[in-house]
Amino acid sequence: MEKEKAEQEEQVVNPWEVSAKGTGKIDYDKLIDQFGCQRLDKSFVDRVFRLTSRTPHMFLRRNVFFAHRDFNEILDAYERGEKFYLYTGRGPSSEALHLGHLVPFMFTKYLQEAFKVPLVIQLTDDEKCMWKNLTVEESKRLARENAKDIIACGFDISRTFIFSDFDYVGGAFYENMVKVAKCVTYNKVVGIFGFTGEDHIGKISFPPVQAVPSFPSHSIYWGMGSDDASGHSNFVDAMMRQDPYFRMTRDVAPRLGYNKPALIESLFFPTLQGETGKMSASDANSAIYVTDSQKDIKYKVNKYAFSGGKDSVENHRKYGANLEVDIPFKYLSFFLDDDEELEHIRKEYARAAVTDEMVDAFMAVRPLPNMFN
Amino acid sequence: MIDGVVTGEEDGRSPPLRREEVSPENMRKGGGVKIVVGDKGQSQASFSLRPWRHCGFHPIGEMGFSKDQLLDRLQAQQIQFSKYEHPVVMTVEALAKYVGHIKGGLSKNLFLKDKKHRFYIVSALADTKVDLKVLSQRLGLGKGGLRMAPEEAVAEILQVPLGCVTPFALLNESARHVSLLLDQGFKTQECCFFHPLSNDTSISLHIQDLDMFLNSVGRAVAYVDLEANPPVGKDQPPDLAALVPSDTLSITDVLEKTASLQVDSGVNSKPASVTAKASKLSSGSHKEKLANSAKSSSSFADPEKLIEEILEKASAVVLSEIKEENIKQHGEQLGAVVSSSIRKNLSLELKNLATMFKNTAYTEGFGAGTRCPAKRL
Numbered sequence: 001m002e003k004e005k006a007e008q009e010e011q012v013v014n015p016w017e018v019s020a021k022g023t024g025k026i027d028y029d030k031l032i033d034q035f036g037c038q039r040l041d042k043s044f045v046d047r048v049f050r051l052t053s054r055t056p057h058m059f060l061r062r063n064v065f066f067a068h069r070d071f072n073e074i075l076d077a078y079e080r081g082e083k084f085y086l087y088t089g090r091g092p093s094s095e096a097l098h099l100g101h102l103v104p105f106m107f108t109k110y111l112q113e114a115f116k117v118p119l120v121i122q123l124t125d126d127e128k129c130m131w132k133n134l135t136v137e138e139s140k141r142l143a144r145e146n147a148k149d150i151i152a153c154g155f156d157i158s159r160t161f162i163f164s165d166f167d168y169v170g171g172a173f174y175e176n177m178v179k180v181a182k183c184v185t186y187n188k189v190v191g192i193f194g195f196t197g198e199d200h201i202g203k204i205s206f207p208p209v210q211a212v213p214s215f216p217s218h219s220i221y222w223g224m225g226s227d228d229a230s231g232h233s234n235f236v237d238a239m240m241r242q243d244p245y246f247r248m249t250r251d252v253a254p255r256l257g258y259n260k261p262a263l264i265e266s267l268f269f270p271t272l273q274g275e276t277g278k279m280s281a282s283d284a285n286s287a288i289y290v291t292d293s294q295k296d297i298k299y300k301v302n303k304y305a306f307s308g309g310k311d312s313v314e315n316h317r318k319y320g321a322n323l324e325v326d327i328p329f330k331y332l333s334f335f336l337d338d339d340e341e342l343e344h345i346r347k348e349y350a351r352a353a354v355t356d357e358m359v360d361a362f363m364a365v366r367p368l369p370n371m372f373n
Numbered sequence: 374m375i376d377g378v379v380t381g382e383e384d385g386r387s388p389p390l391r392r393e394e395v396s397p398e399n400m401r402k403g404g405g406v407k408i409v410v411g412d413k414g415q416s417q418a419s420f421s422l423r424p425w426r427h428c429g430f431h432p433i434g435e436m437g438f439s440k441d442q443l444l445d446r447l448q449a450q451q452i453q454f455s456k457y458e459h460p461v462v463m464t465v466e467a468l469a470k471y472v473g474h475i476k477g478g479l480s481k482n483l484f485l486k487d488k489k490h491r492f493y494i495v496s497a498l499a500d501t502k503v504d505l506k507v508l509s510q511r512l513g514l515g516k517g518g519l520r521m522a523p524e525e526a527v528a529e530i531l532q533v534p535l536g537c538v539t540p541f542a543l544l545n546e547s548a549r550h551v552s553l554l555l556d557q558g559f560k561t562q563e564c565c566f567f568h569p570l571s572n573d574t575s576i577s578l579h580i581q582d583l584d585m586f587l588n589s590v591g592r593a594v595a596y597v598d599l600e601a602n603p604p605v606g607k608d609q610p611p612d613l614a615a616l617v618p619s620d621t622l623s624i625t626d627v628l629e630k631t632a633s634l635q636v637d638s639g640v641n642s643k644p645a646s647v648t649a650k651a652s653k654l655s656s657g658s659h660k661e662k663l664a665n666s667a668k669s670s671s672s673f674a675d676p677e678k679l680i681e682e683i684l685e686k687a688s689a690v691v692l693s694e695i696k697e698e699n700i701k702q703h704g705e706q707l708g709a710v711v712s713s714s715i716r717k718n719l720s721l722e723l724k725n726l727a728t729m730f731k732n733t734a735y736t737e738g739f740g741a742g743t744r745c746p747a748k749r750l
Contacts, residue, residue, distance in 0.1 A: 095514055096488045113724075134610050138513065141614075145489065154725045157732040352490075353673045353729050361732075361739040 013241050014194055016131060028066065028240075028267070035243050037067045037265065044068075047075055048114070057110040059266070065107060067240060069250065070262035074235050078115060083372055086111055087213045087236045087261070089122035090150065092142040092164075093132050097149040104238065104266055105153045111235070112156065118371035119155065122213050123147060123164040130202045140166050147359050152351040155362075159371040162362045165209055176217055176256075180208040183252040192244045210242075211249040214261040240265045437532025437545040440571040447569075447578075452586055454578035455564075461573045463536030465499045468566070468575060477577040478562035482538035484531065486522040487514050491618045492530055492548075496540050496567070497556035497599050507602050508554075513611035537572040540583060543592045544570075550618045553587070555580070557598045673726075673733040683723060690715045 013031060032039055040063070048056045059065050074084055088108045090101065112119050123146060125139040134142070143164040150162065169177070184207070189195065195204050214236060236246060243265060250260040447454055459471035465481045473479065479499040486492050487509075497503055509519040527535055530551065531542035540555070542548050559565050559580035566575045567583070584594050595616050605611050673679070694711045703710050 138614050154728045157735045357740050358736040361736040
């Protein structure tokens with residue numbers, strides 16, 4: 001799979017590119033088959049409702065999170081009173097997070113509250129430095145800025161740990177990286193991620209970095225100590241296109257003596273104009289920021305739906321024209337639901353309260369004695 | 374009628390001009406008089422109606438520097454400048470009428486803000502084309518990331534009147550985190566004109582002196598080729614990214630200071646904005662958002678304010694539900710209806726509030742803990 005093909009025979013989904021076949025929509029069923037994960041159906045949603053005694057999050061009900069691996073095992077573990085923790089992440093490639101970026105975080109926050117479990121958030125500033133050719137300083141800065149937006153989603157500091165790769169990789173984390181790396185051959189990683197001979201070695205050696213937080217070893221799980229933690233499961237909440245990392249991780253896990261991480265996946269929420277992951281390259285007016293008013297949102301969506309049909313130049317625009325109108329529009333109709341509207345306005349208040357000290361506290365390695373309370 | 378206007382041009386004799394006091398009398402009559410004497414003997418005079426209209430300073434706790442304080446400082450540092458007084462001007466075109474014939478580059482000054490409430494002054498020669506979209510990209514903010522800052526911000530952050538944006542505003546504490554971008558073109562001019570914190574005066578000085586002066590008060594200055602349009606893309610990172618202020622604390626500081634002023638106009642008059650009335654929500658003005666976030670950010674640290682806010686929101690819901698029609702409809706059950714309405718409308722919001730409160734408290738504790746001196750054993 002190469003990035004930026006002129007014509008696509010098949011749809012392309014990998015961590016750095018998402019595009020549909022021709023002018024069509026992403027075929028999620030095909031994706032599920034191709035990746036080998038499972039659909040999240042209503043029985044799951046009902047089970048979550050029973051186990052957590054609260055209404056399942058809208059994203060579950062409306063199938064925004066639609067695929068999973070071993071989610072049922074996590075639910076089994078939870079039912080038995082066993083512990084698990086959450087892991088999600090963000091590649092800080094742009095300044096302001098827009099709605100699409102925040103969806104997984106909103107959902108993760110719900111999971112944290114519903115199941116009362118700790119959460120690890122990884123900011124892959126090193127990845128963006130490599131893939132987007134940012135300077136180290138710039139990617140670290142973006143990571144911190146994004147951390148503020150993420151914190152403003154309302155994560156509980158006494159059970160949340162945020163870290164940036166540049167700050168944190170080393171020590172026990174690096175030991176795990178090496179252990180993971182030893183389990184994945186060059187050919188395999190090329191097969192999974194589509195690297196070529198032209199890609200620099202930084203990229204090729206990056207995947208273990210994203211794999212390690214899936215393992216509840218000492219490096220992530222301080223308060224508990226590695227002995228207690230080794231039996232714990234990990235539940236990853238990610239976007240569908242991150243699946244390749246987790247296929248690799250699940251493959252490696254048993255060889256290192258860990259449980260395979262379970263995974264729940266969401267639909268893509270790119271900018272209205274298409275997934276480039278890089279706001280600066282696309283027209284910022286066509287992305288929806290959390291600071292946008294309802295009027296702004298409607299305007300932007302209407303504008304796009306209108307012009308979508310004419311654009312046929314770039315592939316991801318084509319992809320945008322169909323999918324973006326469909327899903328985000330449907331999704332946006334959620335925002336006419338009162339609660340969600342409040343949520344988005346509320347974020348404005350919360351964001352102002354996120355100080356640098358708070359970011360430091362979230363990102364400090366510290367014991368979390370109450371992380372399961 | 375307007376008193377005491379003397380024009381050199383009018384009677385052709387150029388008598389020595391004096392500066393006349395603007396008295397309250399004059400102002401009330403609708404005429405303001407400014408007779409202007411330039412340092413080098415130039416003279417202009419004109420009428421202006423209510424010259425102080427735009428110079429309304431918001432009465433914030435710390436007053437910003439005044440023009441005279443600034444000029445004193447410049448003189449103390451032995452910086453050469455020429456001062457020109459003129460009627461209040463709000464635009465470069467208007468300014469040009471008064472000082473355009475004098476040698477030196479006129480500056481246009483833009484006060485900008487990005488999506489993350491960080492502020493920038495872009496000061497350029499009047500002829501330099503400034504494209505906000507390009508600048509936004511070069512700063513790494515995306516194409517539409519930069520906007521003109523709202524009028525309130527000019528007063529609150531720069532502490533100068535409208536139409537008076539100037540690099541000198543960076544003297545003020547409140548403008549601590551504003552990033553200054555100076556047109557490279559200034560370097561080619563012998564001297565350039567800027568407002569010294571008041572738009573009834575302009576001073577011209579060599580740009581290097583401005584530079585030196587700002588450095589002496591600890592403010593960094595960056596020269597930018599504002600007309601350049603380098604590509605920004607995957608392999609070309611934004612060239613001006615370093616000029617983005619790294620601290621966003623100033624906006625909360627400023628907001629907290631102005632909260633007491635804006636609360637009346639913002640929050641109290643629209644308690645219903647909290648309830649689930651979709652139409653009202655969309656009309657939330659920027660000012661209201663600022664006011665609300667100011668109020669909320671202090672309620673995250675202060676239990677009293679937190680409870681106040683919670684009770685206020687709850688009361689608002691209760692009051693909105695107790696209407697004649699509801700009373701008729703539900704009668705005795707109104708209590709249950711109101712109660713469930715409160716839950717429905719507020720539980721998510723209050724949970725978030727409480728979480729932020731907890732996070733803030735934890736952060737304070739964390740800060741204290743990490744700075745605690747080691748216990749002596």
